[in-house]
Amino acid sequence: MLRTRFTELLGIDHPVVQGGMQWVGRAPLAAAVSNAGGLGILTALTQPTPEDLRTEIRKTRELTSKPIGVNLTILPTISPVPYDEYVKVAVEEGITVIETAGANPEPYMPLFKEHGVKVVHKCTAVRHALKAEKVGVDAVSIDGFECAGHPGEDDIPGLVLIPAAADKLSIPFIASGGFGDGRGLAAALALGADGINMGSRFMATQEAPIHDKVKQAIVDGTELDTILNFRPLRNTVRVRKNGVSSEAVDILDKGGKFEDVQHLVAGARGRTVFEDGDIEAGQWTVGMVQGIINDVPSAADLVNRIVADAEEIITGRLAGLVQQSVNA
Incomplete structure (x- = not known):
């Protein structure tokens, strides 16, 4: 533990x-x-x-x-x-x-x-x-x-x-x-x-x-499939790269104001993504870590796996490297 x-x-x-x-x-x-x-x-x-x-x-x-x-x-x-x-x-x-x-x-x-x-x-x-x-x-x-x-x-x-x-x-x-x-x-x-x-x-x-389609999109996504929006507004947010978020970024990069993208980035549209599974319905948040997400386990299995793997790395592989160095 x-x-x-x-x-x-x-x-x-x-x-x-x-x-x-x-x-x-x-x-x-x-x-x-x-x-x-x-x-x-x-x-x-x-x-x-x-x-x-x-x-x-x-x-x-x-x-x-x-x-x-x-x-x-x-x-x-x-x-x-x-x-x-x-x-x-x-x-x-x-x-x-x-x-x-x-x-x-x-x-x-x-x-x-x-x-x-x-x-x-x-x-x-x-x-x-x-x-x-x-x-x-x-x-x-x-x-x-x-x-x-x-x-x-x-x-x-x-x-x-x-x-x-x-x-x-x-x-x-x-x-x-x-x-x-x-x-x-x-x-x-x-x-x-x-x-x-x-x-x-x-x-x-x-x-x-x-929605399961959103979970699958995360599994299918890579570390390259996010985009930074609101940068010109200095309120940066990392979201999934899709048609909606890309359009908003383009508008702001060309000098647009928040009012010009508000209809695209409204929270209600992001909620629709999660509820209906249409990953192009709005702007939704996910991190670069999606590049190493490969399955949809239960939360318990995920927590237990992460802790067990971390313990093995700390007490196994890393400790073994130190021992090899000493023996060398």
């Missing part, structure tokens, strides 16, 4: 986290990951109202007695979002782990501390992680440039970002972006992280609440 500062902090068995994903982080998937010994996370804003989040939390609790988390991503939106109410519901329902992303979580920290909530803040830069540490979060998730969704504007890949974070942070942190198997977990631990956070890999599991 791999024990790290992160597993000890949250009381979980394995240093594997299912990240918050819009339209994907629902009860069946989160519960399956937690039951397997990782940390499953519900995505608050997937639920249309705070009361719907309450219902989803209770549904998840019926499926698992293990720790679960709630993701709250605070970003500018077309329509106002009652973030405070989502936070209140999560706290009222006894959620003990909240993953924050986007805006600084500092305004919510007194409430979280009062109720014993462990806060994991997602960052794309070491400077942001240090600021999060300063405001009192318990851990951070460091997103490398390979990640799906918002990779930030610095374009620093995990191979550099993870050890850079390890050199500066005192609190536990997990690595995000490009992780999908035991090799990645072993590498993250070697680079100084205390675990990994995976989004795209958990999309291609049996419990993920998305």
Whole structure:
């Protein structure tokens, strides 16, 4: 068993986290990951109202007695979002782990501390992680440039970002972006992280609440099949390369404004992709890691396989290399 500062902090068995994903982080998937010994996370804003989040939390609790988390991503939106109410519901329902992303979580920290909530803040830069540490979060998730969704504007890949974070942070942190198997977990631990956070890999599991055609598209995809949108707006997002996302990128590259692509990138269209299985129906998020995703296992089989493979790499192949060096 791999024990790290992160597993000890949250009381979980394995240093594997299912990240918050819009339209994907629902009860069946989160519960399956937690039951397997990782940390499953519900995505608050997937639920249309705070009361719907309450219902989803209770549904998840019926499926698992293990720790679960709630993701709250605070970003500018077309329509106002009652973030405070989502936070209140999560706290009222006894959620003990909240993953924050986007805006600084500092305004919510007194409430979280009062109720014993462990806060994991997602960052794309070491400077942001240090600021999060300063405001009192318990851990951070460091997103490398390979990640799906918002990779930030610095374009620093995990191979550099993870050890850079390890050199500066005192609190536990997990690595995000490009992780999908035991090799990645072993590498993250070697680079100084205390675990990994995976989004795209958990999309291609049996419990993920998305259409089988989308899961197959991820299996069929390669590391070349993503595209960066919103770059000229400095709100970069990594999504699957298709007709819709390519058209939006072209419009913005030619000087277009967000209003010119809003009809293409609307979240409702991305949700249609996941529900109907038409991968050309809208813009949808997936990472470069799809290049090493080759099957659609259960969440439990995936977590167990990743941990077992990482343990074998650490105690087997890598240890063997050290022994060979000594004998030489």
